Amino acid sequence: MITLKRASALILRRGVTTYQRTLCRKDGLFRVHPSVSQALAENKPVVALESTIITHGMPYPHNLSTAKEVEAIVRAEGATPATVGVIDGEVRVGLSPEELDHLAQCKSSLKVSRRDLPYVISKGLSGGTTVSGTMIAAHRAGIPVFVTGGIGGVHRDGENSLDISADLTELGRTPIAVVSAGVKSILDIGRTLEFLETQGVCVATYGASKNFPAFFSPQSGFASAYNVCDPEEAAKLIESTLTLGLQSGVLLAVPIPEEQAAAGRQIEEAIQAAVTEASDKGVTGRDVTPFILQKVNELTQGKSLQANIALIHNNAKVGSQIACALSKQKNERILKSRSHPPGKLSADSQPDIIVVGGTNVDFIAKGKTKTLHFGHTNPGSVCQSFGGVGRNIADSLSRLRQTPLFISAVGTDTNSDAVLNYCKHMNTSAVARLEDQSTATYCAVITESGELSLGLGDMDIHRHITEHYVSQFEKQLSSATLVCLDGNIPVSTINYVCSVAKNHNVNVWYEPTSVEKVGKPFLSDAWKSLSYSSPNLAELCTMNKTLGIKTPEVLPSTLDEMLRVAVTLSRPLLEHLHCLVVTLGADGVLLCGEHDAGTVSLQPRKQKKKRQLCALHYPALAVTPEETMNVSGAGDSLAGALMAGILQGKDTDSCVRMGLLAAKTSLASPHPISPTLTLDSVDPHKIQTQTWPRPRFMWIE
Incomplete structure (x- = not known):
C-alpha cells in the first residue's frame, strides 16, 4: 500500500486536484x-x-x-x-x-x-x-x-x-x-x-x-x-x-x-x-x-x-x-478581454508570455470504508476538477493580470466543454479541440484512510501538442518575453520551441512535471536554450543524470545537506541556464543563479556571459495542517507568481515573496489555483504576514 503522503505526491504530479476537502480531510477547520x-x-x-x-x-x-x-x-x-x-x-x-x-x-x-x-x-x-x-x-x-x-x-x-x-x-x-x-x-x-x-x-x-x-x-x-x-x-x-x-x-x-x-x-x-x-x-x-x-x-x-x-x-x-x-x-x-485575445494571429497582438502544456480533467473517488472490494460497488464520493501543469500556470498568470497565450489540446467531448467553461477567464484561443480524441483524464481511487488504491490515466492527447501545431504560433513565440513549457509535451515540441527561442533570444521557463519526464530537454542540446527551470531536488538529480553527471544515490534528509546538494547539482546547469528555482516543499525554495548586488538576478538576461554565481534560500511561509485544503497547485502557483513578478519587472525579493504567498493561498483553497488569487493578495507590501525571514546567502563555486 502507498502512504497518504506518497499518494499526494503521485496525484500532484499527474495534475489531479483534490477538489473538495471532504474527500481528503475530516479533521480540518474549514470546509466548503x-x-x-x-x-x-x-x-x-x-x-x-x-x-x-x-x-x-x-x-x-x-x-x-x-x-x-x-x-x-x-x-x-x-x-x-x-x-x-x-x-x-x-x-x-x-x-x-x-x-x-x-x-x-x-x-x-x-x-x-x-x-x-x-x-x-x-x-x-x-x-x-x-x-x-x-x-x-x-x-x-x-x-x-x-x-x-x-x-x-x-x-x-x-x-x-x-x-x-x-x-x-x-x-x-x-x-x-x-x-x-x-x-x-x-x-x-x-x-x-x-x-x-x-x-x-x-x-x-x-x-x-x-x-x-x-x-x-x-x-x-x-x-x-x-x-x-x-x-x-x-x-x-x-x-x-x-x-x-x-x-x-x-x-x-x-x-x-x-x-x-x-x-x-x-x-x-x-x-x-x-x-x-x-x-x-x-x-x-x-x-x-x-x-x-x-x-x-x-x-x-x-x-x-x-x-x-x-x-x-x-x-x-x-x-x-x-x-x-x-x-x-x-x-x-472576461469575454470582452477575450474578444481580441493576445494569442489571436494578428500583426498588432503579441503576448508577453506563452504557456505550452497539458490540460487535464480529473476525477477523485474516495471510499467510505477502510477496504475497497474490487468487482463490487463500494460506497464513496466522487468529484471532478481541472488540472494540468500548463493549465494551472496559465490560470495563475491570468489571475495575476498577465495575459498568457495558452497552447494545449483537448478533445471534442463533454470534458473539454467543462474545462474550457472553467477557464473562461483565460485566453484559450490556442487550445486545439481535436476530433476523435479524448481530453486528458485521470482517475484516482482512494480508500477512506487516504491510501491510493488504484490510479488510471488517459494522457495520450498530450502527444498531439505537436511541433507542427505549435509552429502555427511561431510569430508569437519569437516575439514573446517568456515562454513556459511543461514536461508533458513531446520532446520534438520542446526541441522546436527551444530552437525558436535560441534564434530570437527568447527566455524559456521549463516546468518539470515528474522525475520520468524531467529529462526531455536534456536528451539533446535543447536544454542550453533554457533560461529558467523549477525542479524539485529529485528532478534536479535526474537532469544531471541525463547529462551524465554523477549524482547522490540517496537524497539528503536534513536542510543543510539538501541545500549543499542542490547548490552542487545546480552548478553545471548554470553554465547555460540563467536561474534555477529548486523547490524544497515545506523547506521553501532555493534560487541559484547570477550574483547581483547581494541577491540572485531573476530579470531576463540580455546576453550570455561569464558571471559570478550564488544561491539564496527562502523558507516557506508557515501553513498548519488545519489550514491546508489542497496540495496539488502550490508549486504551479509559486511558478506562475514568480513569472508574473519577473514580467512586471519586480526585484528578486518581491518576486519570491509573491510566489510564496501564492503557494500559501493555493494550499488554503479547495482549488489548485485559488479563485481569490489576485495581485493584491500576493503583494508582500499589502499582506500582513509573519516577519519575513532574511534569505540565506551562499556562493556557488
Whole structure:
C-alpha cells in the first residue's frame, strides 16, 4: 500500500486536484460545500448567509423553515446559497439540509463572532455565525456578497459603555458586500453610521432615496452617504470596492417592503417597551438582542416575527439579484478581454508570455470504508476538477493580470466543454479541440484512510501538442518575453520551441512535471536554450543524470545537506541556464543563479556571459495542517507568481515573496489555483504576514 503522503505526491504530479476537502480531510477547520465550490470555480453567483438567525434569532421550527425558504429564494434568483455555520468545531461554508436541521434544534449552540471562533473550534463546539463570523468565512471562501437581516452597531449609551458590535470593525477590515435592512432601532443608529465612516466603510441605501432604514422601518431619521438604484448599480459599486483593494467592506441597506412597513409603528413601540424592560432586568451584552426580539414578538402577537421573516426574504431576493449582476459583469468583462485575445494571429497582438502544456480533467473517488472490494460497488464520493501543469500556470498568470497565450489540446467531448467553461477567464484561443480524441483524464481511487488504491490515466492527447501545431504560433513565440513549457509535451515540441527561442533570444521557463519526464530537454542540446527551470531536488538529480553527471544515490534528509546538494547539482546547469528555482516543499525554495548586488538576478538576461554565481534560500511561509485544503497547485502557483513578478519587472525579493504567498493561498483553497488569487493578495507590501525571514546567502563555486 502507498502512504497518504506518497499518494499526494503521485496525484500532484499527474495534475489531479483534490477538489473538495471532504474527500481528503475530516479533521480540518474549514470546509466548503461542493455546490458552493463548484459555483465559485465557474464564476457563478454565490450568496453567503449567516446562521445566528437559525440558532438565536427565531424559535424552532420557524428558524428552520425560514432558513430553507431563504435558500430557496436565492436559488430561484439564479444564485447558489452558502449558509455558514460551525458544526463540531469545523467552519462550514454551505450547509446540507441535515446540517441546517442540526443547527436549528441544537440547544447548546453558541453565537460565533470573530472573537469566538478560536474557542468554539478548539473545543469542537457548534454554533451560528454572526455577521462578523460569516464575513470571515465567506471572504476566505471567495464569496463577495453576504445577505443578513440587520447588522449590529453601537449600543445606546455606547459612548460610555463602549458596547460596539464586532460587525462594524469587521466591515472595516474584510472586503465583502453586506446586504441588510440597516441596523435595529434598539441601537444608536447615528453613532453606528459615524463609526462605519471612521472604519472607511462605504454605506449606500438600495433604492431611489438615501434614507437609511432601521430594520422594521424604512426610515431611521438618518441618511446613507450614497444610494444605488438597481442590482447593476450595486454590483458596480461592489466591483470597484474589491478592485481598489481597500480591504474594507460595503454596506448596502435595503428598506423593508412597504406592505410590511405598515406594522412598523406598532413594532417600534413594542421595541421601546422591551428596551426599557431589558434595562430594568439588567440584561446586557449579547443577551440583549435575543431578549428584546422575544419580548417584541410577544407584545406584537407575532407581527414582528412575520415582518422579520418578510424582511429577510426581501433581503435575500435583492442580495441574490446583486450577486447575479456582479457575476454577469465579471463574465462580460472576461469575454470582452477575450474578444481580441493576445494569442489571436494578428500583426498588432503579441503576448508577453506563452504557456505550452497539458490540460487535464480529473476525477477523485474516495471510499467510505477502510477496504475497497474490487468487482463490487463500494460506497464513496466522487468529484471532478481541472488540472494540468500548463493549465494551472496559465490560470495563475491570468489571475495575476498577465495575459498568457495558452497552447494545449483537448478533445471534442463533454470534458473539454467543462474545462474550457472553467477557464473562461483565460485566453484559450490556442487550445486545439481535436476530433476523435479524448481530453486528458485521470482517475484516482482512494480508500477512506487516504491510501491510493488504484490510479488510471488517459494522457495520450498530450502527444498531439505537436511541433507542427505549435509552429502555427511561431510569430508569437519569437516575439514573446517568456515562454513556459511543461514536461508533458513531446520532446520534438520542446526541441522546436527551444530552437525558436535560441534564434530570437527568447527566455524559456521549463516546468518539470515528474522525475520520468524531467529529462526531455536534456536528451539533446535543447536544454542550453533554457533560461529558467523549477525542479524539485529529485528532478534536479535526474537532469544531471541525463547529462551524465554523477549524482547522490540517496537524497539528503536534513536542510543543510539538501541545500549543499542542490547548490552542487545546480552548478553545471548554470553554465547555460540563467536561474534555477529548486523547490524544497515545506523547506521553501532555493534560487541559484547570477550574483547581483547581494541577491540572485531573476530579470531576463540580455546576453550570455561569464558571471559570478550564488544561491539564496527562502523558507516557506508557515501553513498548519488545519489550514491546508489542497496540495496539488502550490508549486504551479509559486511558478506562475514568480513569472508574473519577473514580467512586471519586480526585484528578486518581491518576486519570491509573491510566489510564496501564492503557494500559501493555493494550499488554503479547495482549488489548485485559488479563485481569490489576485495581485493584491500576493503583494508582500499589502499582506500582513509573519516577519519575513532574511534569505540565506551562499556562493556557488
